[in-house]
Amino acid sequence: MEFQISELVISVLVVSGIATFLAVLMVIADATIGNYGSMELTINKDRKLTVEGGGTLLNTLKEAGIFIPSACGGRGSCGLCKCKVTEGGGDHLPTELTFISKDEQKLGIRLSCQLKVKRNMSLEIPEELFNVKEYKAKVSSIKDLTHDIKEVRLELLEPREINFIAGQFVQIQVPEYELSSESVYRAYSVSSSPSMKNAVELEIRYVPNGICTTYVHKHLKVGEILTITGPYGEFYLRDTDAEIICVAGGSGMAPIKSILHHMAEKGINRKAAYIFGAQGKRDLFLLDEMKEFETKLPDFRFIPALSNLAPGEEWTGETGKVTEVLARVLTDGSNTEAYLCGSPGMIDATVAILKSKGVKEDKIYYDKF
Numbered sequence: 001m002e003f004q005i006s007e008l009v010i011s012v013l014v015v016s017g018i019a020t021f022l023a024v025l026m027v028i029a030d031a032t033i034g035n036y037g038s039m040e041l042t043i044n045k046d047r048k049l050t051v052e053g054g055g056t057l058l059n060t061l062k063e064a065g066i067f068i069p070s071a072c073g074g075r076g077s078c079g080l081c082k083c084k085v086t087e088g089g090g091d092h093l094p095t096e097l098t099f100i101s102k103d104e105q106k107l108g109i110r111l112s113c114q115l116k117v118k119r120n121m122s123l124e125i126p127e128e129l130f131n132v133k134e135y136k137a138k139v140s141s142i143k144d145l146t147h148d149i150k151e152v153r154l155e156l157l158e159p160r161e162i163n164f165i166a167g168q169f170v171q172i173q174v175p176e177y178e179l180s181s182e183s184v185y186r187a188y189s190v191s192s193s194p195s196m197k198n199a200v201e202l203e204i205r206y207v208p209n210g211i212c213t214t215y216v217h218k219h220l221k222v223g224e225i226l227t228i229t230g231p232y233g234e235f236y237l238r239d240t241d242a243e244i245i246c247v248a249g250g251s252g253m254a255p256i257k258s259i260l261h262h263m264a265e266k267g268i269n270r271k272a273a274y275i276f277g278a279q280g281k282r283d284l285f286l287l288d289e290m291k292e293f294e295t296k297l298p299d300f301r302f303i304p305a306l307s308n309l310a311p312g313e314e315w316t317g318e319t320g321k322v323t324e325v326l327a328r329v330l331t332d333g334s335n336t337e338a339y340l341c342g343s344p345g346m347i348d349a350t351v352a353i354l355k356s357k358g359v360k361e362d363k364i365y366y367d368k369f
């Protein structure tokens with residue numbers, strides 16, 4: 001009996017000893033493996049940054065005041081945070097491959113939200129991203145444009161002015177709240193004119209259970225201070241003489257409206273048409289403002305189209321999907337540039353029609369959202 005008790009005590013001591021040893025090992029591993037120390041980032045060959053290793057490239061650059069676009073907040077689902085890493089990136093991760101083609105892999109293009117800084121790296125970052133800044137902005141008005149789209153006006157407090165090109169977007173940061181345990185960034189095209197430098201207006205469509213849009217539609221108040229970054233994006237009016245066709249649906253109106261303001265202010269009288277698609281009359285907005293552009297720009301035509309008229313709803317304008325209207329309106333696209341903004345499905349279908357009308361693929365510009 002005495003023998004059995006001492007054996008039990010020894011077993012307990014051995015087990016506790018092993019558990020303590022493993023716990024100590026884990027603490028040491030946590031302190032060493034997770035700690036990469038200082039790393040050096042060489043940007044565009046001559047700019048050197050010393051950073052703390054271990055974080056994602058996206059967040060590490062953000063800490064250093066360099067803002068790479070990131071519409072999904074680093075979840076690897078938007079593909080916007082691409083960055084060229086010429087040295088020190090290692091192999092591509094499975095989570096990057098949805099957005100990085102084979103050709104891009106060979107060039108060293110990476111998803112900066114997935115890649116961690118574990119070695120010294122050399123990067124190439126487009127010069128225009130150095131114009132991206134972080135702003136503190138006050139919500140100065142919130143207006144209902146339709147039952148599910150709100151116009152939010154943000155007055156810039158610090159810095160007080162933004163320089164952007166009509167069509168570009170900013171990212172707004174939503175604080176943590178009941179739908180999200182961390183703050184997130186989402187992208188929104190600026191709908192106001194670039195000549196208005198001390199504020200930006202955004203058109204935000206409610207997505208049920210969407211983190212940012214629920215916050216904006218149900219919690220955001222006039223007077224609240226938000227953090228935004230920008231400007232970002234390649235979706236802007238090219239400086240040519242080609243005819244212009246714009247196609248947008250819902251909140252896709254935002255960048256097109258900014259482009260039209262810019263054209264009217266600069267007297268850009270190119271032949272232009274804008275097909276705006278909505279389901280029913282309750283989804284239409286800013287019709288008067290769009291019609292007014294026809295007066296300011298003599299060669300411009302605004303074509304609102306409804307795809308799903310409710311029974312008994314009166315409407316004398318175009319009907320059908322934007323693709324059907326486009327097929328009727330555009331006869332010869334050989335001298336046409338196209339600017340598209342809306343859902344991925346709508347953009348893909350519109351691109352197919354444009355190509356069938358002779359619009360060259362490299363003259364078709366779009367933001368999918």
Ligand SMILES: Cc1cc2nc3c(=O)[nH]c(=O)nc-3n(C[C@H](O)[C@H](O)[C@H](O)COP(=O)(O)OP(=O)(O)OC[C@H]3O[C@@H](n4cnc5c(N)ncnc54)[C@H](O)[C@@H]3O)c2cc1C
Nearest residue numbers: 071186187188189203204205207210211212213251254369
């Ligand atoms: C360059 C760019 C510009 C953009 N500009 C605008 C703009 O001007 N106005 C605007 O309203 N939005 C715009 N967006 C979309 C915007 O960034 C958000 O993706 C969108 O508002 C949803 O964000 P959320 O946080 O509310 O939803 P999340 O929390 O990100 O998503 C919640 C759920 O909804 C789904 N979901 C996400 N987006 C949509 C959607 N659009 N429709 C249906 N389901 C969706 C997701 O798959 C997810 O399951 C833009 C996006 C990009 C990339």
Ligand code: FES
Nearest residue numbers: 070074076079113
């Ligand atoms: S931030 Fe969206 S994929 Fe990287």
